[in-house]
Structure formats: C-alpha cells, structure tokens
Amino acid sequence: MSETIQLLRAHRSIRKYKATPIPQEHVTEIALAAQAASTSSNIQAYSVVAVRNPERKKALAELSGNQIHIEQSPLFLVWLADLNKVRTAIRLHEDIELQQNTELFLLATIDATLAAQNATIAAESLGYGTVYIGGIRNNPQAVSELLELPPLVYPVFGLVIGVPDQEPDLRPRLPLQAFLHEEVYQQEGVVNGIKAYDETTRTYYATRAGGEADTQWSKELIRRFNGGKLREHLQPYLISRGFDLK
Amino acid sequence: MSETIQLLRAHRSIRKYKATPIPQEHVTEIALAAQAASTSSNIQAYSVVAVRNPERKKALAELSGNQIHIEQSPLFLVWLADLNKVRTAIRLHEDIELQQNTELFLLATIDATLAAQNATIAAESLGYGTVYIGGIRNNPQAVSELLELPPLVYPVFGLVIGVPDQEPDLRPRLPLQAFLHEEVYQQEGVVNGIKAYDETTRTYYATRAGGEADTQWSKELIRRFNGGKLREHLQPYLISRGFDLK
Numbered sequence A, B: 001m002s003e004t005i006q007l008l009r010a011h012r013s014i015r016k017y018k019a020t021p022i023p024q025e026h027v028t029e030i031a032l033a034a035q036a037a038s039t040s041s042n043i044q045a046y047s048v049v050a051v052r053n054p055e056r057k058k059a060l061a062e063l064s065g066n067q068i069h070i071e072q073s074p075l076f077l078v079w080l081a082d083l084n085k086v087r088t089a090i091r092l093h094e095d096i097e098l099q100q101n102t103e104l105f106l107l108a109t110i111d112a113t114l115a116a117q118n119a120t121i122a123a124e125s126l127g128y129g130t131v132y133i134g135g136i137r138n139n140p141q142a143v144s145e146l147l148e149l150p151p152l153v154y155p156v157f158g159l160v161i162g163v164p165d166q167e168p169d170l171r172p173r174l175p176l177q178a179f180l181h182e183e184v185y186q187q188e189g190v191v192n193g194i195k196a197y198d199e200t201t202r203t204y205y206a207t208r209a210g211g212e213a214d215t216q217w218s219k220e221l222i223r224r225f226n227g228g229k230l231r232e233h234l235q236p237y238l239i240s241r242g243f244d245l246k
Helices: A003-009 A024-035 A054-063 A083-091 A102-125 A140-146 A187-207 A217-226 A234-240 B003-009 B024-035 B054-063 B083-091 B102-125 B140-146 B187-206 B217-226 B234-240
Strands: A046-051 A075-082 A129-133 A153-162 A180-182 B046-051 B075-082 B129-133 B153-162 B180-182
Touching: A003 A102, A003 B003, A003 B024, A003 B102, A024 A046, A024 A102, A024 B003, A024 B180, A046 A054, A046 A102, A054 A075, A054 A140, A075 A083, A075 A102, A083 A102, A083 B187, A083 B217, A102 A129, A102 A153, A102 B003, A102 B102, A102 B234, A140 A153, A140 A234, A180 B024, A187 A217, A187 B083, A217 B083, A234 B102, B003 B102, B024 B046, B024 B102, B046 B054, B046 B102, B054 B075, B054 B140, B075 B083, B075 B102, B083 B102, B102 B129, B102 B153, B140 B153, B140 B234, B187 B217
Parallel strands: A046 B180, A180 B046
Antiparallel strands: A046 A075, A075 A153, A129 A153, B046 B075, B075 B153, B129 B153
16 A cells, blocks of 8 residues: 555544644645646636635635634635636637536536645645535635635635644445446445445444434435435526526 | 655646556555545445446447547546435435435535545556546446446546556646635736746647647637537436436
C-alpha cells in the first residue's frame, strides 16, 4: 500500500477545529493541487472562493444549517461550478451567448468536484482536517449574494480546512460487493452487501456515543428520506441563476 | 510540498497504455481508497463497474467515441451515480418509492465523482496512469444496456487505469487569479487571468506536435461550443432511466 493510499484510507470528516491560522503558502499549494485534477477538454469551468472573514464565515455557517465548524476553522472554501468563466472567455471575442444544457451543467459540477477532492487530499497531506459542507445548498440564493456570484455560477459544496481538534473513528463503508461490480451491475451483490452492512452498522451505531441505539444503515436511509424531499428549491434556484437544465 | 501534493501536481491524462495486467490486489486497494472519500450523510449512492472483458472494453471504446486507449489498457472502470442502491436498501424494509429530485441526482453524481478522484490518485500512487472518459455519456443508453444497469443508475464517466506507454507534458492551467477568489467572486481576476492564459496557451498550442498553430484557450472554447450543444440526449436519457430532475 502506498503512503498516499494510507492517507486516503485514513480520511474522516473533522467537525471540530483549532483556530490555528493556515499560511497563504499552504492555501496556494492546495489551490494548485486542485487545478492539477482532470478537467473535461481543459474547459476548467470551476472556481473556488476562499473565505476567511469571520463575519462572512459566520453567515455561511448559519446559512448551511448552523454548522459551527465553519466558523471555528480559519479557512472555508466554497467550490463553484462556473460557466460564467466560459461565457466570459467566449465573449472576449464574440458577442454570442453560451449554449447550455444538462450536460454542460454536469460537466462543470463534475470538474469542480474533482478539483475539490484534490484540494481535500492536498490539505490532509499537509496535516489538516477537512469536512465537506453540502449544506451550502440549503440557501444557495443567499450564499450567491454573500459571495457576489455572477449568473451561471453556483456553489456545489463548501469545504472546511483546518487543524483538527478531535480524532473521530473511521466510519465503516458498504462491503466491496455492494460497490465494486465485475463486468456488469450485480444487484445480488448490492442486496447481500447491504444486509451485511446493516449488521456492521447496527453494532457501530449502538456503541457510538450520542447515536441511536437500535438502528442500522438502511433504516437510517428510511428516516432520512421519509422526512420529505431534500432541497426542493435547488432546481428553481439553478434556473434562476441562468442554468439551462434541458 | 508533501509527496502526495507532488503526485497530484504531476497528473497528466494518459492516452497510450501497455497491455500489462493489473493484479486484483491493486484493484481492491484502488476501490477501498475510493470508498474512503467523503459521501454525503454516508448515503453512498455510487457504484463502479470494473470492465476487463476485451469484447466489452472494445464496445465501450466505440460507444465513447472510438477511444482506443479503453481497449489498450486491461482495466476500465465505469463510475455510476447509483440511486438504485438507496432504493434497494429502503425497500428491504418498506414498500415505498424513493422520492427524488435534482438535489438527490446531484448528490449521487458528486459522491461518485469524489470516490473516482480518490481512485485516480490511488492508482497513480501505485505507478499507473489514468484518463477520465466523459465520452461514456455519448451513448449512455447503449452503455446502460451493456453494463446491465438497473433504473436509477447512470454512468457519470469512465476511468482508464493502466501502465503508461507515453509521457505527455503537463498542460498549463488558468492562472490562480482566474480560479481562486478571495472572499467574494472576482470577475476582474477572471478576465485578466483568461487574457494571460490566452498568451500562455498560444505558445503551448503553437509548439505542440499535432496542434493548431494559431489558437489560444478562449478561441478553442468558441470552436468547441460553436459546434452545437454537447450531448443533447443526456437529460431525456436520465429521465428515461427513472431520474426525477425536478
């Protein structure tokens, strides 16, 4: 196993941080590592906003569902799918509009995500902890205003980076048979893998402080999805920001 | 700079491979590294299909726009956003349908992408080369049939992994000012960064074998996007596979 794989396998989300500052040199290294990720046809339809201002971090923490760790750590990165950049480049030469569709929206989202994961790994290799903040999509319009995002740009997720002030356990994942399929999709592996994982997670949840005693992964999914649809505002928000999701 | 950051910064897409086999042990290591990536609320709505069968790889190479490197290398991974897994887990307990929307579709896509980037880095740390294949979305219905994908699953992209048989140059990226924004989105940095990058890429394209002599990044974008919309079939395909993109 390579050292890098050991680093990848040791990943846990960190939700408690020290206030220790992050030197600009590290922010630059992390950003350059992010840009080194693959990007479809070199289109680079992504950006990242580095937020350090305490008031702005506080506002983003509230907008993301009161996630206090966004305030605790000195650095919060908001990852953007950015078609404004492509539109800007085109309009340096020609007065035409960027033709969009679901494919282009996805392409920008995927490229932003590949870059962000490189940033995560780079940060962890420097000894920092990280946590992704999907909650940035809770109030995307307010986030867009706060970060002065132009049309054709949306916040895909946030990423807290900082010095960890906790050491959480690794969380078990589904067994490989429910994830890695040989040649074709294996529904039997998925079913058997989920059943085995339900046993694993029953023990995990029962022995974890603050957790539900009598639950398991598949039951947690039911609880999550019975509470109504997630973020129903997202599609209308995206359309209001100029994305064409045809 | 950490060793891992050096690895990340050395990434280039490899489009020529040796036929050297990849031991199963490495495939397992790569898959476990992928699973170690963050996944929103531990939902794990992703899967990967490992394709090694030469006939199936050949078919996928053709469906992805005749990308011969998919056939050359012994391993082709197809990354799936997989809501079937979530639906399967829920229906072990209750006879209800998974409520979906754009948010859930995005969540699965993002999680599949985070996992895939971990796989890429793990593979590169073992000495392999990689290339993402967005072309898997050229003919997603045919790919779905070939890989026997159930409804609520779609191929986000492919990933070739293998022993490199070329050593391409690093491709320059946009300058940081057009990527990394301080506190709020900086349109001026984007414009200035694109102009600087256009000079860099003019030189890069002019000195590269087989490239257009007189072009630059922003002009390449115009050429790409003037050819009509990309993959117009994608949204109807996704709906036909049961995704609810409301």
